[in-house]
Amino acid sequence: MTSLWLDRPDLPAYPGVPPGRSCDVAVVGGGLTGLTTALLLARAGASVALLEARRLGAVTTGNSTGKVTLLQGTKLARVARRHSTATLRTYVEANREGQQWLLRYCTEHDVPFQTRPDLVVAQSPGGRDRVGEVHDAAHEAQLPVEWLEDAGLPMPTFGVARLPDQAQLDTMDLVLALARDIERHGGEIFENSRVHGLHQGSPNRVAVGEVEVAADRVVLATGTPVLDRGAFFARLSPHRTHALALDVPGPLPQVMAITGDEPFRSLRTAPTADGERLVVAGAGHPVGRAVSTRELVMELTRWVTELFPGAVPTHVWAAQDYRGTDELPSVGPLLPRSDRVLVATGFDKWGLAMGPAAALAISSAILEGQMIWTHPLRTWRPGGLAGLDKVVTLNAGVASRLARDKLSPRVHSSAVVPPEGQGRVERDAGHDVAVSTVDGVTRRLTASCTHLGGVVSWNDAEHTWDCPLHGSRFAADGQVLEGPATCALRTLEQPR
Template sequence: MTSLWLDRAQPLTDDPLPTTEDLDVVVVGAGLTGLTTSLLLARAGLRVACVEAREVGAVTTGRTTGKVSLLQGTHLSRIRRHRGDEIAAAYVDSNREGMEWLLRFCDDHGVPVQRRTAVTYAADDSELSSVESEHRAAVALGLPVGWRDSLDVPFPHVGATTLADQAQLDAMDVLGALAQQLREHGGTIHQGHRVRSVSKGGSPVVRLDAGQELEAEHVVLATGTPVLDRGLHFARLEPQRSYVIALEGAEPMDGMYLSAGSDSRSVRDAPGGVLVVGGSGHVVGRTRSHLAHLDALRSWADSWYPTTTETHHWSAQDYSSPDGVPIVGPITRGSRIHVASGYEKWGMTNAVASARTISADILGEVPPWAEVLHGRGAAVSNAAELARINAGVGAAVAAGAARTVRERLPGTSGPAQARACGVVGVCTHLGGLLKWNDAEETWDCPLHGSRFTSDGEVLEGPATRPLRKR
């Protein structure tokens, strides 16, 4: 399941690990957050090393739909409902700065960008009130949105809010340019090195899977969800898996479309007559069949774009916070370890805003919107939503226990699949019983979103150690 963007990307070379050098910052994760943070700090004259467990862009950034927008489905009305106008306005300001920085960077370094109108639409009457609420929230927050009763698209809709002059891009093009600029400013990139642990107290020491150690004044965990349990961030995040297909033979579009329902549809074009359709998401590890979600997208595309042909299909993982506001800042009070997570599928703007926040925490001159958003007088996250997230974890624990009993019976395949793979199907993070992902042939944890290859190697999530072998 290779994404359209990863399939096109050129591999990047590695630098020697700076195990004997004095580092100012080690950044863990070479997606958009990690590379942007690394570049901002390197530009300021700091000695920065960016360490990536797999390859640059291998996890979320290389699997995004690549929308760069301030209109984000029904996200603004959600934040406004949970946190009020001040937090929602600061969120818009942070994303505006992230968007402006990213598009300016693309313009300066020759990264192709297509300008499009962002559209949040109601697929039917049941979604209309949500879209109307989003429209009102956007207006209240100063965004120049417009209302449309009809769109020039073939799929069903009954109304939409629109925001002109937003953008779309190939995120791997951005990462390539960021990597080049990072090296030009003295930073280094190291792929294929998974972080196992980071020491407590004083200058953090990062320990890698092959035994090497990197010591720095600060560590940034730009890993989707923090790979350390300090701060218990995994308990405040809900891991979401969503699916994408790319199809050739489409006409160019003038908009980027996202429906407001829980089973959403995301639609955009890409250069070369390509259509990109996403959606059909679920909490990681909590579904009967992952293939069924892909098939739902294919069925939808067959209905409304019957002359197109599928070329790629893939899935991506994102994390949502209880109130819709990303979690960014020191992992615990006063710590030199910094984290960023909870973008809820809007990483193209939030990743850059988070990089700006973390680099400012290290260098000084924190922007006003970051003061409001991230731990400086901000309200406690929504308690009811936090309870819902952890109730889902509890239900997954109970379901896993029931499944273990059921699958011991003759004719069932769970333990048999684990035996065939030669691994123990128990997550190495907190012992969750893993679910087999039939679309990607991976082991997925329904508790906090750790994922493993069929033979047990870590792919993503808070886990840092492979599955035990049988």
């Protein structure tokens, strides 16, 4: 499954990190937040090494919908329910700073983007109140939002919150521009360099396989922090969203839109060399907990092809995001009273504005500056108990799931291998074993996630093993794809 943005021949390749590398700042993660942080620091004269576990943009950035908006679906309404008006406005101000920086950068570096109104749409009478809450929260945040009855979409609507002059882009155009700029300013980029440990000291020593990188400061821009210190995995809820790009006969609506009530759907257009395409996202679910991700994708496909007759899918992909339990992102020190390791997480699907904002905040902190709007978004902020009820609920659910999975009945080890594209967890000599067949190859792996031991489940749309506890994901061969896990699932011998 390759996204529309990642399906291009001009993606550069960077080497793995060599032994003996040292720098002022090691930035871990080659998505938008990590790239922007690395660039800001390199521009300021710091020596920077960017360490990406896979390829630049390979995780959330290259698989997003590419919307750069301040309206953000139902996000503002959810923030408003839990926080003061001042905090809501601070959250919007942070996103505005990030959005303005990004669009200014695109203009200066010839990265194409399109200006569009952004709509949050009620698709049922019951959704009207939810979209009304979005409108009211946006108005409270001092955004120039307006209320409409008709969205101008080929679907019934029951109320629309509309924010003009937002933006959309091809995220990999931006990734490539940032990467070139980092190198122009003396920064180094290393791919296939997965970080699996850190020894804090003066300097910090970042473990990448058998190699260590010495760095005075470390920035974790990895979606969810890949180091367990600070237990951020217990304060984040991982979600996965599927997306399609489609060729559609006839004109397309020139708006960005997202529904404010279930089933959640997102729409935008995308100019390509072959003409304009429609990009649709939805079929969201907690990571590792869908009965069949393939069925979710099929349902999304049926919905869009009924809405746009003659639409033909050209690309199918998915992205993963993390929601903070108090609805706010967390930007700042990984641990209290220490600024040697910094983190940015909890963007909740809206990282194209918040990611650059986080980069501005982190680079400012490293360079001994300050941005007032960062205060309510700090990692160890006062008032962080606003999400304590959700922390308790989330982790009670995690514990319950772990116990249930360990005790659930399994198919016992069998000579009957799963059919192509399928996987299952078997019981073999008292141990859970993950068995799958992909591309004609049947593999047997340990079924316990290498993060905290959750029993992985098969993702039949993406042919991966996904952990339902904290969102770690593994390829069919056991290699880590994303999440807090840093070690692969162990390969087991085939039964004789």
